Amino acid sequence: MGVWQFIQDQVLGMKWLNELIGGGLSRLGLDVEERVGGSIQFFLYDVLKITVLLCFLIFLISYIQSYFPPERSKRILGRFHGVGANVISALLGTVTPFCSCSSIPLFIGFTGAGLPLGVTFSFLISSPMVDLGSLILLMSVFGAKVAVLYVLIGLVIAVAGGTLIEKLHMEPRVEEFIRTAGGVDTESSTLTKRERLSYAKEQVVSTCKKVFPYILIGVGIGAIIHNWIPESWIETVLGGNNPFGVILATLVGVPMYADIFGTIPVAEALLYKGARLGTILSFMMAVTTLSLPSMIMLRKAVKRKLLVVFIGICTIGIILVGCLFNAFQFLLI
Numbered sequence: 001m002g003v004w005q006f007i008q009d010q011v012l013g014m015k016w017l018n019e020l021i022g023g024g025l026s027r028l029g030l031d032v033e034e035r036v037g038g039s040i041q042f043f044l045y046d047v048l049k050i051t052v053l054l055c056f057l058i059f060l061i062s063y064i065q066s067y068f069p070p071e072r073s074k075r076i077l078g079r080f081h082g083v084g085a086n087v088i089s090a091l092l093g094t095v096t097p098f099c100s101c102s103s104i105p106l107f108i109g110f111t112g113a114g115l116p117l118g119v120t121f122s123f124l125i126s127s128p129m130v131d132l133g134s135l136i137l138l139m140s141v142f143g144a145k146v147a148v149l150y151v152l153i154g155l156v157i158a159v160a161g162g163t164l165i166e167k168l169h170m171e172p173r174v175e176e177f178i179r180t181a182g183g184v185d186t187e188s189s190t191l192t193k194r195e196r197l198s199y200a201k202e203q204v205v206s207t208c209k210k211v212f213p214y215i216l217i218g219v220g221i222g223a224i225i226h227n228w229i230p231e232s233w234i235e236t237v238l239g240g241n242n243p244f245g246v247i248l249a250t251l252v253g254v255p256m257y258a259d260i261f262g263t264i265p266v267a268e269a270l271l272y273k274g275a276r277l278g279t280i281l282s283f284m285m286a287v288t289t290l291s292l293p294s295m296i297m298l299r300k301a302v303k304r305k306l307l308v309v310f311i312g313i314c315t316i317g318i319i320l321v322g323c324l325f326n327a328f329q330f331l332l333i
Contacts, residue, residue: 012140014052018045039223046219046265053137054211055204061132062203064095066196077115083163086122090158093126094151103127104297111174111301118166122158124298125314128288130154141268142277146325146332150281153324157317164313165306173306214262222265226272238275245279246322250315253286263287277333278325285318 009015021044022032030037080088093103107124111117130151138147191199225234238245263284270280290311299307325332 008139008143012053012136014045014049014140017049021045021048035227039227042223042226042269043219046222046268047215049140050137050215050219050264051208051212053140054215055208057132057136058204058207059200061095062200062207063196065203066191066199077110077119083159085116085119086159086162086166087155089119089122089162090126090130090155093123093158094130094132094155104294104301107298108301116166117171117174118162118164120162121165121310122162124310125161125289126155126158128294129158129285137264141264142271143333146277146281149325149332153321154285157314157321161310161313161317165309168309170306170309173303175301175303211262215265218262219265222269225266225269229273234270234273234275238270238279245276246282246319246326249279249283249322250286250318253283254290254292271333276326277329278322278327281325282318282322285321286315289314289318 018041022041025032025037025041030040032038032041077085077089077092103124106127107120110120110123135147135151138150142150236242238249242248267280267284270283271277295307295311298310302310
């Protein structure tokens with residue numbers, strides 16, 4: 001086994017943990033090859049794996065994020081113009097909160113501070129869709145090629161979407177109280193290394209409290225799909241024989257509310273059951289970027305026309321990504 005394969009299987013994928021749990025359940029008299037035993041093994045393994053990765057990633061990303069408070073991010077973005085500003089904004093989105101609802105307050109702050117609307121929308125698209133955590137977790141399930149391509153294409157959608165909104169001159173479609181809000185929170189005094197570590201620890205506790213219920217729900221759904229839903233059903237609805245699978249997966253994902261950590265176990269189970277890769281990724285992107293609660297929050301900040309344009313751009317981009325991954329799945333996994 002190569003070094004990278006070992007990292008992917010045993011460090012990121014934690015296959016040793018799956019075997020350990022399977023062995024323990026077998027000693028307790030459960031047959032992990034049967035539905036009940038297999039469901040319990042899947043549930044325990046995925047909850048533990050995702051929680052461990054989650055805590056590590058939140059700590060790392062929060063420590064990095066401590067160097068980029070809103071005021072500093074605004075100054076960084078203010079140095080760039082045109083597409084370059086959209087690119088930097090999308091990249092900054094990768095080190096910010098893990099769900100769309102958490103990203104909207106920062107989007108409002110940046111917009112109120114006077115940053116170009118297209119730049120702030122590039123941030124809003126990329127933040128929930130392609131954070132650093134998604135890269136690591138996707139590697140643990142789908143492999144490095146899929147993970148890297150997912151992140152790169154997500155950034156392309158963020159940059160293209162923000163640029164298009166900029167070209168449409170939608171500034172008047174932002175609610176008046178946002179445009180007249182003034183600057184974002186001022187930057188606090190320089191933090192010491194100990195204070196940054198303390199901040200990162202606090203973020204781990206705070207984020208885990210918010211995210212863990214969704215992990216349990218996501219893993220529970222994944223366990224049901226993995227062990228109880230016939231493979232033929234999944235292949236019929238989300239397999240290659242259904243030309244509308246990508247569109248269906250995108251529409252199903254929109255009303256849901258979860259972040260990347262809650263959708264990973266569902267995606268893993270769907271892939272195992274024969275769903276197409278692009279269809280699964282479209283579902284994940286729709287859940288993390290276009291969830292109904294986040295759209296309700298965003299509607300408070302922008303007018304209906306701008307909201308419709310944003311949803312339309314993201315939806316078309318997500319569907320195109322799904323079709324692209326489906327077309328080239330044979331090269332990726």
